[in-house]
Structures are given as C-alpha cells and as structure tokens.
Amino acid sequence: MPRTVPSTVSSTGPSTILFATDLSADNRAAFARALRLAYAQGVQLDVLHVLDPFLPRRALLDVESAVVEDITTVLTDLREDYALEAPKTLIQTVTGSPHVEIIREAHERKAELIVLGMHRKRGQKDLLVGTTLMRVLHSAPCPVIVASYQPTQPWQHILVPIDFSLTARHTLKEALIRFPDATLTLLHAWTLPGEHELGSQAYYAHWREHELQRLREQLTNEVDSLMRELDGVPDVELVLEQGAPCDVLQAYMKRHSPDLVMIGSRGQPHHVSQLTEMLLCEPHCDLMLCRAW
Incomplete structure (x- = not known):
C-alpha cells in the first residue's frame, strides 16, 4: 500500500x-x-x-x-x-x-x-x-x-551504567555526542571475590580499598581516553557502588531520579539483558538503548 x-x-x-x-x-x-x-x-x-x-x-x-x-x-x-x-x-x-x-x-x-x-x-x-x-x-x-514521561524540558541528568566493555564505551560516546549539555553520571557496579567469607578481616579490607582505587583509576583512564577523542564535551561524574548491576542501578535511580538511562545492547538476537528488562518493567525514567558498536 x-x-x-x-x-x-x-x-x-x-x-x-x-x-x-x-x-x-x-x-x-x-x-x-x-x-x-x-x-x-x-x-x-x-x-x-x-x-x-x-x-x-x-x-x-x-x-x-x-x-x-x-x-x-x-x-x-x-x-x-x-x-x-x-x-x-x-x-x-x-x-x-x-x-x-x-x-x-x-x-x-x-x-x-x-x-x-x-x-x-x-x-x-x-x-x-x-x-x-x-x-x-x-x-x-x-x-x-x-x-514514557512528559518532556517538560530537555534531559538534564543522564545515567550511563558502564563496565569495561566495547558496548559501554560506545554508549558513553553516544551520550557525550548527543547530549553535550546534560549532566552525565557513569555508574559502575562492583563486586570482589571473598567478600562474603573475608569481608570482616582487616587485611581483606585493606586489599579491598586497594582494588577499588585501582578500579577507579582504570575506569577514569577509560573515560578520559574517550573524551580526548571528542571536542567540547562536559565533565562527567564517576560513581562506584557495590552490588549486583540491577540492584545498584535500581537503588541509584530511586535516590537520584535521572531523566534518562542509556544502556548498550549486546547485540544478541531474541535476548534482552536483565538491566533492560528491569528498566522496561519498572520505568522510573526514559530509556535509550544503543547498539553494541
């Protein structure tokens, strides 16, 4: 027709x-x-x-x-x-x-x-x-x-869950290019082996702090490397929180009420990530799903 x-x-x-x-x-x-x-x-x-x-x-x-x-x-x-x-x-x-x-x-x-x-x-x-x-x-x-939310204004606070994947890097690049005037928060959920068994030990606590510092430095370097490829992009906030990705994301959204969450698709046909499924079932804000590359 x-x-x-x-x-x-x-x-x-x-x-x-x-x-x-x-x-x-x-x-x-x-x-x-x-x-x-x-x-x-x-x-x-x-x-x-x-x-x-x-x-x-x-x-x-x-x-x-x-x-x-x-x-x-x-x-x-x-x-x-x-x-x-x-x-x-x-x-x-x-x-x-x-x-x-x-x-x-x-x-x-x-x-x-x-x-x-x-x-x-x-x-x-x-x-x-x-x-x-x-x-x-x-x-x-x-x-x-x-x-799903009335656009009374442009998105001002955009949340981007990140890890060390190509998908996350591409999603962050999309956010920086498309929404240069927004405030970007990069959220990384972390867990460490042995937390349940050794979390109360003093030596483990020292090791954990060292590992978190190393993680933050690696993520910061990743973000800085990407931002050097672009011109005129805003500063971003990097937040590290302990826990499973879905739990960390849900808790952060309830506390801070972002306008938009941007996540990457792994490009797997007939499969949706737990994060995407959670955001669609409980839409606290708008969602943008980006290709893996």
Missing part, C-alpha cells in the same frame, strides 16, 4: 528521527519527546503508523485517512503545548507487521533515532516477550528511545 505522503528523503538526504505510534494516549509523551528532539537537533521527524494488512480495502482507506487526521491533530496540539516551531515532518502509514515495518523504515530512511512509547504492560516482564517494543529493540539499526 502506498505511503500517505511520498518520501522526500534520499540516501544522502537529511537526518531523520523516526517516531512509531500506535495512536494510544500512552504514546503522547513519546510523540512530544520525538518532536522536541527533532526540533532541538534540526532534523526531520518521520511519524509512522502501521496498519493491519487484513482489513478490507475500503475500510483500510477510511482508516488511513482517520489515522493521518489524528496524527496531524496531536502534532498541532503538542506544538502548541510546548510552544515549538514544527520541524520538517513526514506523516506516513504502511501495512504489515509493526516491528518489521518500523525496522524497514529505519533502514530506508537511515534514521538516527527511533522513538517509541513505553509498553503498557508495565510490571509484567513475561508479557513483554514478543511485543513490538521488544522486537524493535532486538533488531533496530540505530539507538532506540523508549519514552
């Missing part, structure tokens, strides 16, 4: 942000975030809705018209709510499987970001499996933002 608006973006055309909507009220915050990002970055906003291909053709034409009208109305309302000029915008409908068409459009338009709304089945991780959201996260060719 042809798109509602013909494409004007070529392979060498302007950058785009792709916002995929299911037209639900829950998607309004994500729509507003996509609009704000496109406006702030001076790029085109492509708004996509995937229609059921099994609808009768006459009904499909009526639904398509109603969808475009609804998206246009919401776009106007959001511009007025946030007093924003409209970025260059393309509204389109396609038929097919939602996650396949979202990924296809991201490839065809060389989208630099995909923005989705948070899945409605919060707190029920078993129900996330097989959803459009999870399938897009698995297969997206670019970073994916899952937004």
Whole structure:
C-alpha cells in the first residue's frame, strides 16, 4: 500500500528521527519527546503508523485517512503545548507487521533515532516477550528511545551504567555526542571475590580499598581516553557502588531520579539483558538503548 505522503528523503538526504505510534494516549509523551528532539537537533521527524494488512480495502482507506487526521491533530496540539516551531515532518502509514515495518523504515530512511512509547504492560516482564517494543529493540539499526514521561524540558541528568566493555564505551560516546549539555553520571557496579567469607578481616579490607582505587583509576583512564577523542564535551561524574548491576542501578535511580538511562545492547538476537528488562518493567525514567558498536 502506498505511503500517505511520498518520501522526500534520499540516501544522502537529511537526518531523520523516526517516531512509531500506535495512536494510544500512552504514546503522547513519546510523540512530544520525538518532536522536541527533532526540533532541538534540526532534523526531520518521520511519524509512522502501521496498519493491519487484513482489513478490507475500503475500510483500510477510511482508516488511513482517520489515522493521518489524528496524527496531524496531536502534532498541532503538542506544538502548541510546548510552544515549538514544527520541524520538517513526514506523516506516513504502511501495512504489515509493526516491528518489521518500523525496522524497514529505519533502514530506508537511515534514521538516527527511533522513538517509541513505553509498553503498557508495565510490571509484567513475561508479557513483554514478543511485543513490538521488544522486537524493535532486538533488531533496530540505530539507538532506540523508549519514552514514557512528559518532556517538560530537555534531559538534564543522564545515567550511563558502564563496565569495561566495547558496548559501554560506545554508549558513553553516544551520550557525550548527543547530549553535550546534560549532566552525565557513569555508574559502575562492583563486586570482589571473598567478600562474603573475608569481608570482616582487616587485611581483606585493606586489599579491598586497594582494588577499588585501582578500579577507579582504570575506569577514569577509560573515560578520559574517550573524551580526548571528542571536542567540547562536559565533565562527567564517576560513581562506584557495590552490588549486583540491577540492584545498584535500581537503588541509584530511586535516590537520584535521572531523566534518562542509556544502556548498550549486546547485540544478541531474541535476548534482552536483565538491566533492560528491569528498566522496561519498572520505568522510573526514559530509556535509550544503543547498539553494541
């Protein structure tokens, strides 16, 4: 089925942000975030809705018209709510499987970001499996933002869980380049062997302090090395906390309420990390998932 608006973006055309909507009220915050990002970055906003291909053709034409009208109305309302000029915008409908068409459009338009709304089945991780959201996260060719909070302002406090992996390094680089005005906190969860058995011993405590200092120096060197590759990036705060990554991240978020958490995907098809699963089930803030490289 042809798109509602013909494409004007070529392979060498302007950058785009792709916002995929299911037209639900829950998607309004994500729509507003996509609009704000496109406006702030001076790029085109492509708004996509995937229609059921099994609808009768006459009904499909009526639904398509109603969808475009609804998206246009919401776009106007959001511009007025946030007093924003409209970025260059393309509204389109396609038929097919939602996650396949979202990924296809991201490839065809060389989208630099995909923005989705948070899945409605919060707190029920078993129900996330097989959803459009999870399938897009698995297969997206670019970073994916899952937004569920009204964007009253740009993200100001961004939390990036890090380790020594290539994935973490790439995610940090994305954060530094995309959000140079935000405050970045790098969070590393650490554990040491023998803590349970020897944690009360004086010699072990001395060894632990030495190891933590060595860990901090190594992480600092990693961050400094990356920042030297970039120009005009802000200083970042490095926080080391003891415990399992999920526990440390959850506790830190409850204490400090970041606006956005950025994590890297390990690039494993049909697999989601425990961190990602936790953030989707208990969304204390928006989430951005980056490719491993």
